Amino acid sequence: MTNMKRTLALLALSTLSLAAAQKTVTVGWSGAITGPTSDAGINYGAGAEDYCKYASAAGLVPGYKLNCIARDDQYINANTQRNFEDYVGNMGAPLFLGYSTGATLQLKPTIQETKTPSIMGTFHIGNIDSPNGQYVFLPISSYSEQVVSLLEYIAKKDRKAKIALVVNPSPFGRAPVDDARKAAARLGLTIVDVQEVGANNLDNTALLKRFEAAGIQYVVNQNTAGPVANILKDAQRLNLLGKIQFMGAHYTGGEDLTRLAGSAAKDFIWATSYYLSDEATQPGMILVKKIGAQFGRSAATIQSVHYTSGMTASAIAVEAIRRAAAKGAVTNLSVYDALLTFNGSKAFDPGFTVSPVIFTKTDHVGAEGLRYLQADATGNFKAISSPFKSNLFRLVHPPQ
């Protein structure tokens, strides 16, 4: 009995001393859980938080406990700024996980000043371009690269195709336009029209009729799923779905588009770097489902590509912290240095993206592999290409 008491006391003591020895590092995400784009943000934030908690519980960073926080900024830049200041200034977070384009562009000087490595849910190429892009990282290929890759797809089908770009009236939407024009010129394609369409696009008859009159065969969208779904539904009503091929970058497609556009989503071509939930044999997707179930997430959340996307950002952060911890102290600068080791034999493959995450000092785009996916009659997106990189994009937009 005395032996047992002694053993229990020793066990308790060792557990306490272990806990005391463990240091805590904050991994904070700020994004739209409510407000505009919260349809994507709520799942992105859930993915970022869940992966971080999973990593902490699984001891993926030996000697460190992760303080995982996902905060709603309502898509308001000032709130993002406050969250950044709280995470980095008050909690000593060595890195920052962000979400929206506007907030990232506004935060860039502060990120540069505080030398805080930041991994964003917005894939705007301007986030990592100079000035002030040194500490910002994109988890996957940029919107610009996604759009250029879609132009390459079109060029393989028809060198003389007439194309229209439909973009969101915001920096997020306009990001790829210049690079798309340069790429189209190199490919011999004609971008006939660039139109801005935002949320509340109740009727797109005029837009589509103009496209029809101009003989446009391909419409490339850089937008969110809502406006694209409305365009597709109107195209279906006007019998244009067979005549015009609609396609889009990462935030246009996926289950959100199918849910909104229904049968009008059929044949939509989507460029993204992520595996999808129904690719059940992919190790990353098995992990997504396991973590989702562990944290009691709904089937819709687990199925969302944005949940996977949030996990990817979090996985990159955790791996960078792990590498920094293995070398010594976890600070903003050691995490930044750790991110720059994500290349060669040390490239990081979380299994959520179709290619590994690779960063160098001059290349802050992580998983650059893309695939074309196309919606079938049931609205499920199926890969119609193997993973590839757009070499043309590097020609039209060299790293800055």
Place this chain on the structure above:
Amino acid sequence: MSLLFQLLAAGVVTGCIYALAALGFVLIYKSSRVINFAHGQLIAVGAFIALALTQRGLNFWLSALIAMTLTFFLGVVIERFFLRRMVGQPIISVIMVTIGLASVLDGLMYLTPYASSNNSYPVNFTGSISFAGISLSSAELFAVAATLIFLGGFTYFFNKSTMGVSMRAVSDDQMAAMSVGTSVQRVFALAWAAAGLSAAAAGLILGLKSGLSLAGLAGIGLKVFPVVILGGLDSVLGAVVGGIIIGIVENLASGYLDTLVPGGGTGAVLPFAVLLVVLLVKPYGLFGTKEIERV
């Protein structure tokens, strides 16, 4: 020419949706002189109630009926607990209450699984009809029919029913209406209830046409401001005519002018230009009551 007809048809459909969404504004302003900044949220609440019911297996039409009934009573509750206390208070205070109400309703909707997700009603409303070069979807035809039904119903109500006449009396002069025994409180409650009902109808149609997202549904509540100002803040007919004018101007501008402007977007701007011109000539809108203050 077929493009013109198609754009006009699309404009009428869009205008009818605007008109239906604007009706609630008009009903409340007409009786109580309150501009309700939470109207978009009422539209969203109605749409999401119907979505919740249809997702639980209830028939869409029955869900729609229940949603309209519930938002009818929500209107009564809002008036009873928030607006009634504000009678006689400065107009800016009343406006602030409706802005606060919009935040409260937004917050409540974010507690449900619907506000931060994209959804559609699980009903097959995908058919369309084509004639004379014009294509209209079932949802669009339904939008036009619903607007006409609501317009007819409210016109009849205001002209023929005792309560409708009471509402007009209160709108004209609250003190005089009270002096002849009209219950102003009851009139206000009914105005909010009717606004809730028409908001739900607008939400249902928007949901059928454009899917269900809080930003889209609540956003339409503000997008119809030019409609009610153009038509006249206190005119049901004005809401419909204003809605159709704005809808047509939007579509014609998008169809014919967007090619001349890089990036397009004239459809979003031109209605405001038309609004300014009309207000220069008719400051109370096309059908608004001209108020003459005598000193």
